Amino acid sequence: MLFRKQSYEQAATAFIQSSRLAQRYLSLDLVELLVKAMLKSRAPLPTVVTAQLAFESLVESGELQRTDSGTPESDRIADEKYMQQVVNDAAAKASRPPLSQQEVEYFASLDFKTLQSLYWATDGINEFRCRYDKAVREHMFRVPERPTNSQPGTSGSVRTRL
Numbered sequence: 001m002l003f004r005k006q007s008y009e010q011a012a013t014a015f016i017q018s019s020r021l022a023q024r025y026l027s028l029d030l031v032e033l034l035v036k037a038m039l040k041s042r043a044p045l046p047t048v049v050t051a052q053l054a055f056e057s058l059v060e061s062g063e064l065q066r067t068d069s070g071t072p073e074s075d076r077i078a079d080e081k082y083m084q085q086v087v088n089d090a091a092a093k094a095s096r097p098p099l100s101q102q103e104v105e106y107f108a109s110l111d112f113k114t115l116q117s118l119y120w121a122t123d124g125i126n127e128f129r130c131r132y133d134k135a136v137r138e139h140m141f142r143v144p145e146r147p148t149n150s151q152p153g154t155s156g157s158v159r160t161r162l
Contacts, residue, residue: 120147
């Protein structure tokens with residue numbers, strides 16, 4: 001089955017709109033470059049994934065140059081800010097609904113080690129912590145101390161804050 005060039009253009013446009021990385025390479029001919037690369041690779045389907053693979057190939061080969069005048073350092077800073085915002089948004093969403101009586105009773109029933117493990121899982125970046133923090137604010141529960149590195153549930157490498 002053959003696809004029209006328009007289908008590849010739509011896939012390339014969708015990729016560009018959904019990719020933070022592609023925003024760093026915006027140009028008037030970016031869609032056309034992606035379509036040519038997709039067709040050159042004999043991409044069987046005009047999809048966002050195919051466009052992403054073509055984009056990565058163009059960047060890797062040096063055929064596509066950045067247009068935002070950014071640096072790896074500015075990328076790192078922007079990525080950290082973006083990830084912090086994602087975490088903040090997720091924490092706000094998890095904290096929004098009121099606590100149910102069942103949640104309060106569940107939190108109260110947890111032994112210290114289980115509470116500590118759930119609270120600090122994935123270095124404390126999790127939905128359980130958001131809900132438990134709400135219980136701390138509203139029902140005077142206590143935050144468990146962070147486990148030492150020898151205890152499970154810590155990764156020690158995440159710098160994102162809730």
